[in-house]
Amino acid sequence: MSKVIHLHPTEDFKARSKAVLDNPGQRKNFRGAMDFLQAKRRAQFPDQDELQGLRELGASIRRYSLANLPRLLEQLEAKLTANGVHVHWAQNGPEANAIALKIAQQVHAKRIIKGKSMVSEEVGFNHFMEAAGIEAFESDMGEYIVQLAGEAPSHIIMPAIHKTKQEIAQLFADEVPGVTYTEDVDALIQIGRRVLRRKFAEADIGLSGVNFAVAETGTLCLVENEGNGRMCTTVPKVHIAITGIEKVVEKLEHVPPLLSLLTRSATGQSVTTYVNMISGPRKPDEKDGPQEVHLILLDNGRTQAYADAELRATLQCIRCGACMNHCPVYARIGGHAYGTTYPGPIGAIISPHMLGLDKTYPLAFASTLCGACNEVCPVKIPITDILVRLRNEAQARPETEEATLRGSGAARTLAASTVWGMWSQVYSKSGLYKLASWFMSRGRALSPSEQGAWTRSRTPLIPAPKRLRDLMKDHQP
């Protein structure tokens, strides 16, 4: 039903971007959605001092959590285990899926109902389960819509942001039995509610993500508005939560500042309708809730980012999506063009660790480095610094100290490294610079009229007839 995650975004990233740029309808959708989300966020932070103070606190909590990550993961595991939760570790997507499948087979599960989880998208969970003969059904309204359309989410918070209500109305009329075409949003949501209520009641397993995992109490925090997350984690007999290893915090008191930053930055809400804190399975005297709770802790390249002092900041992310909402590139090409589970600025800096820099480096170049993402990031990730670092990594000489990541050096070409090698020589040696600029200014007539990507939409670059030093000489009294 759902599409396989695109594992080689380099292959047609440019083609997909161009396709969106040539589609005025889609561009209008994205622009409208981004303006809406930006305005909502702005209204939540009227006080700049409060915002900056809270960001500093949020960043310090995330940095502290990461600095102590191995200890906190062990503490989380011990506490959850004591609470009756089964904790599993997965190094990559296939391991995570295999763990989930084994749990499903143990309880003879046929149907899995899913709350919103980007990590499950990251590991290709739905596709894997369907191949194993188990239905994996999305229950977040946006996720339900994109699954019905056979697509992947285009935004980490608002998965169906690329679709108009007319498209969704048509989709429901075509795909949901007994539904006639209606553009009334309330009616459409009630259709989804009716279909999915059955699914919650019939499901054998509920799958969810995790927003924060608290080590000291063994508590999984989930944030949502629809109630589907609570359904998935309460109604089926088994609840499986899946999360990246970076989501742990030490103390419960670390949650309120991060929660405030998350919901205000993501959707411009002071809090979501539900903040769901789960610390264990159903106890003997309790009358509902799952009898089994599992947590799958996923690495999938995160330890590569962790090992590097600069790139570790990538893992501070709390997945609010504010960086994409404010990105001039994302606003124009949308989430699907990136070809990765996580689009936008955060996608460009986290995906190389998951998929390899060789398969993802064009994303690091698809940025103007304007810095809007840095400014809005609630946990102060220096995104543009990391983008520049990844660009350098992509051009690094393989098998040397400068190449530190999986897939480093993939963008390196003889032509480019020769040109930039010469550039660096000319700009670091004044005699050579003098000589080169003399030849350039005198030989300007020889400038090619075709200058690759530059001249596709611009006039050719032609050196000035006189160098700055010549002009200055002319003006000397």
Add this chain to the structure above:
Amino acid sequence: MSAREQILSRLRQPLVAAQHVSPDVAGWFGAHRRSEDVAQRTARLRAALEAVHTELHDVTHDNWSSVLLQVAAVKGLRQILIGTNTPHGAQLQACQTDDIKLIPYDRPIDSWQDLLFDGVDASLTLARGAVAETGSLILWPTPSEPRLMSLVPSIHFVLLDVDTIHEDFYAAMTAESWSAGMPTNALLVCGPSKTADIQQTLAYGAHGPKELVVLLRNTEGSQA
């Protein structure tokens, strides 16, 4: 080596200096506290809840059950799910009418899930407290008032004592020492369920309750 050991060993490579100073969360909230009284906290909570389509009624210890039944009658409700062995459940049962059936949640869900999903209009639970800053009700479901009560029925009534309203989430969790032991499930609830997943258009009644009705119970008839 197991996946667990491999992941932990990669994380333990001491390439990056560890930051050992714990973040000063208490300092932040201390500096940003408003020190409001009950009436101010209640007013803030009310405004935040009303902003997300929540219906509020001021009630007293004596009249809340009759107010609830009046509201339920106006809405045309036929059943209300209540907890077992709770003082407020008993109080409501004492003034039960013939039109509205009170159904106690008296057995594990496994034997009557279909009825809960299809045959119960509304529910009543007691809030443990609330958070004025965000308009969140704090619910700690118990064996007497299980988790699904606040999720499955279309209309959810919540009884809240105004003197349990905290200024912010941090104040609530520290005043009540949550870190000493969390229940199976704890919740913050702010309004009825909602979604804006279709073209950013807000719609209420997504998967959880379509309506949230809060009965603000004042002490000794002092109206907030």
